Amino acid sequence: MSDFLRIMENEVQIVALSFMAIVYIIRLLWMFHFAAAQELTTPVGDTRVGISYSMLNVVMPWTMESTRTHWPFYIQFVIFHLAVIMGISATFIIPYWPGLFKLNSVVIMFQIVLAAATVVGILRLIRRMTNPVMRLISTPDDYFSLVLMTLFFASGVFAVPNTYEVSEWPLILFFIMTTFFLIYVPFSKISHYLYYPFTRYFLGKTMGHRGVFPRKTGGELPAGLK
Amino acid sequence: MSEKSINILDVVNLPLDIKEHEKAVEENIPSVKEGNLKIYNPDGDNVKKLLTLLKAKLSRQVVGSMVGCVHCGMCTESCHYALARPDDPTMAPAYKADQIRRIFKKHFDWTGKIVPWWVHAGDPKDDEELNRLKNIVFGTCTGCRRCTLNCPMGVDTATLIRLTRGLLAELGIVPEGVFQVSRDQWETGNQMAVSEEDYLDTIEWMEDESQDELEDPSLKIPIDKEDCDFMYTVNPREIKYDPRSLGAAAKIFHLAGESWTMPKWGWDMTNFGLFSGDDKLGGFVARNLYEAAKRLRARRIVISECGHGYRSSRWEGYNWGKYKQDLPSESVLITLIRYINEGRIKVDPSKNSLPITFHDSCNIARSGDLTEEPRWLLHRLCTDFREMHPNRADNFCCTGGGGALSMVEYKPLRMEVAKIKADQLTATGAKVVCTICHNCIDGLTDVIKHYKLDMKVVQILELVENALVLPEK
Numbered sequence: 223m224s225d226f227l228r229i230m231e232n233e234v235q236i237v238a239l240s241f242m243a244i245v246y247i248i249r250l251l252w253m254f255h256f257a258a259a260q261e262l263t264t265p266v267g268d269t270r271v272g273i274s275y276s277m278l279n280v281v282m283p284w285t286m287e288s289t290r291t292h293w294p295f296y297i298q299f300v301i302f303h304l305a306v307i308m309g310i311s312a313t314f315i316i317p318y319w320p321g322l323f324k325l326n327s328v329v330i331m332f333q334i335v336l337a338a339a340t341v342v343g344i345l346r347l348i349r350r351m352t353n354p355v356m357r358l359i360s361t362p363d364d365y366f367s368l369v370l371m372t373l374f375f376a377s378g379v380f381a382v383p384n385t386y387e388v389s390e391w392p393l394i395l396f397f398i399m400t401t402f403f404l405i406y407v408p409f410s411k412i413s414h415y416l417y418y419p420f421t422r423y424f425l426g427k428t429m430g431h432r433g434v435f436p437r438k439t440g441g442e443l444p445a446g447l448k
Numbered sequence: 449m450s451e452k453s454i455n456i457l458d459v460v461n462l463p464l465d466i467k468e469h470e471k472a473v474e475e476n477i478p479s480v481k482e483g484n485l486k487i488y489n490p491d492g493d494n495v496k497k498l499l500t501l502l503k504a505k506l507s508r509q510v511v512g513s514m515v516g517c518v519h520c521g522m523c524t525e526s527c528h529y530a531l532a533r534p535d536d537p538t539m540a541p542a543y544k545a546d547q548i549r550r551i552f553k554k555h556f557d558w559t560g561k562i563v564p565w566w567v568h569a570g571d572p573k574d575d576e577e578l579n580r581l582k583n584i585v586f587g588t589c590t591g592c593r594r595c596t597l598n599c600p601m602g603v604d605t606a607t608l609i610r611l612t613r614g615l616l617a618e619l620g621i622v623p624e625g626v627f628q629v630s631r632d633q634w635e636t637g638n639q640m641a642v643s644e645e646d647y648l649d650t651i652e653w654m655e656d657e658s659q660d661e662l663e664d665p666s667l668k669i670p671i672d673k674e675d676c677d678f679m680y681t682v683n684p685r686e687i688k689y690d691p692r693s694l695g696a697a698a699k700i701f702h703l704a705g706e707s708w709t710m711p712k713w714g715w716d717m718t719n720f721g722l723f724s725g726d727d728k729l730g731g732f733v734a735r736n737l738y739e740a741a742k743r744l745r746a747r748r749i750v751i752s753e754c755g756h757g758y759r760s761s762r763w764e765g766y767n768w769g770k771y772k773q774d775l776p777s778e779s780v781l782i783t784l785i786r787y788i789n790e791g792r793i794k795v796d797p798s799k800n801s802l803p804i805t806f807h808d809s810c811n812i813a814r815s816g817d818l819t820e821e822p823r824w825l826l827h828r829l830c831t832d833f834r835e836m837h838p839n840r841a842d843n844f845c846c847t848g849g850g851g852a853l854s855m856v857e858y859k860p861l862r863m864e865v866a867k868i869k870a871d872q873l874t875a876t877g878a879k880v881v882c883t884i885c886h887n888c889i890d891g892l893t894d895v896i897k898h899y900k901l902d903m904k905v906v907q908i909l910e911l912v913e914n915a916l917v918l919p920e921k
Contacts, residue, residue: 256507257507259509259767262766288526288600289600358537359521361567418602420512421512424508425602432763437841441820444782444785444818445785445818445821446783446786447789
């Protein structure tokens with residue numbers, strides 16, 4: 223392994239990761255400096271149950287009409303975000319647990335998911351460019367973030383075999399992408415995962431307090447009989 | 449203006465009508481004098497003022513919704529405006545919310561501050577653009593919150609729309625109808641400017657009618673009676689246009705042997721602050737209600753059938769008015785369930801034999817807590833109940849929500865997008881649609897008339913009254 227690749231896999235990643243962590247901490251402090259709205263009413267439902275229900279909606283596609291009636295879109299979402307987790311995991315596995323990628327089955331599993339996510343990325347890009355609503359609401363950041371993610375997945379497909387002795391270029395490309403990714407993400411829409419717990423928590427808190435979450439589907443005992 | 453379908457460009461170009469502003473200034477009415485009702489000032493630096501107001505109104509919850517949108521477009525198919533106008537991308541909830549989000553990004557988001565074009569951040573240039581913003585947030589959204597509940601990120605778009613409405617209300621940049629109703633509620637404490645004399649006369653009239661119908665002179669509609677089990681609050685529409693619901697309630701409470709009262713002041717449970725986005729107005733109206741109950745030492749507040757009234761009085765009003773809830777408050781539906789369950793009143797479902805469907809009010813199903821209660825009642829009040837689809841928190845708006853009924857300039861668009869509701873109603877095959885909201889009554893009546901549906905609209909109180917089994921004398 224060349225010194226360049228070794229530095230890219232280790233020191234550069236640690237610096238970039240630290241940068242991202244610092245920016246995120248500042249971002250969280252910024253979020254917290256806004257006062258939270260106070261709730262002065264007596265509850266009907268259970269706030270904690272509402273919060274849990276809201277946070278877990280990501281794994282309960284049947285609870286929202288938008289996912290319940292658009293299964294292909296939800297499957298795309300799962301593949302895309304699974305690939306995010308696997309891609310990020312790969313940036314740690316390659317330098318710190320290379321033995322895992324000696325297992326052919328693991329490599330193939332990573333490659334399948336990352337390749338599928340690359341296809342999903344392309345499909346999403348086409349949707350964003352051709353659907354009039356998506357075109358209207360999309361910003362350059364939306365396009366760039368999607369392209370960036372798709373390229374990251376694609377580069378991951380070639381990087382996970384970790385065969386630097388054959389060719390270092392797939393790994394160099396993957397880690398350059400990762401570095402850029404770590405620095406750019408806090409300033410882009412990709413950082414939505416940082417806000418996800420907040421938005422879902424707030425919605426779940428309000429709706430749980432009011433008894434709207436968990437969503438009623440019939441058969442629940444009406445108030446007045448409880 | 450013609451009632452035929454209009455293009456969104458016609459909507460966004462509707463000018464600001466300030467005739468009523470000028471009249472209010474000329475008459476020097478108290479709400480203007482005290483600075484509660486905001487008047488549009490064409491010479492004021494309104495864009496700058498908007499930014500200052502925005503900064504003051506940002507809560508952690510609002511900021512979460514500002515930064516959380518990933519522009520996935522999933523909200524589009526949850527919005528009846530967007531569904532009814534698939535070729536008009538400006539109807540997408542994300543686009544509407546982006547109109548305030550872009551201003552937020554320009555001033556509060558790092559990327560938006562440094563490279564605004566990258567994230568479409570920007571300021572409105574002038575009052576003309578603020579007027580366009582007014583037309584979007586008031587004219588193309590009923591704040592039904594369907595997009596909020598369908599957003600995978602949990603972004604509360606309806607809250608952002610209401611926030612924007614509130615900012616514009618502070619600048620006096622609102623549709624004329626919104627200005628008028630806000631004025632009336634500030635000036636008289638109720639949104640239909642019902643005078644105390646008219647209020648008391650109507651109650652007396654309903655008392656006489658109800659006594660005659662039950663042939664029982666002991667039936668009373670008590671006013672300002674202290675130490676009752678509950679204080680009953682109503683929608684001014686019930687006093688001004690349709691007092692039958694008050695008569696029905698009076699009869700039911702009497703038959704149930706209830707100890708109840710209505711307040712002389714603080715009886716309006718509706719709240720235009722919810723629609724205009726004006727938290728100060730919201731707090732003022734809600735406090736009137738809570739303080740009336742306290743003054744009368746009532747043990748509970750019972751809220752008659754009204755979607756936004758229930759949401760405002762039961763939920764939002766305490767927070768707007770910074771008033772810690774000190775008394776239980778409930779919808780009259782819960783009171784009715786208790787009566788039927790305890791055998792205090794008896795009902796015969798065969799008296800309501802026409803096929804009936806139920807329309808869930810947005811403010812109750814998505815921002816309140818009552819979806820099973822009306823159904824429990826309907827199953828005991830009629831013989832042929834037919835569920836509408838989708839229903840409960842997935843139901844579509846009657847198209848009259850968000851104060852839309854007071855904004856006549858947007859009616860053509862409202863009627864066009866009501867196609868979604870009309871199709872939903874038609875598919876049930878019902879002859880009667882029941883709702884628990886006065887706005888929905890008018891909204892649905894408009895839909896039925898416009899799409900020539902063979903249906904009528906009723907409320908639960910009317911069905912209970914009709915199904916009552918009177919005790920033998």
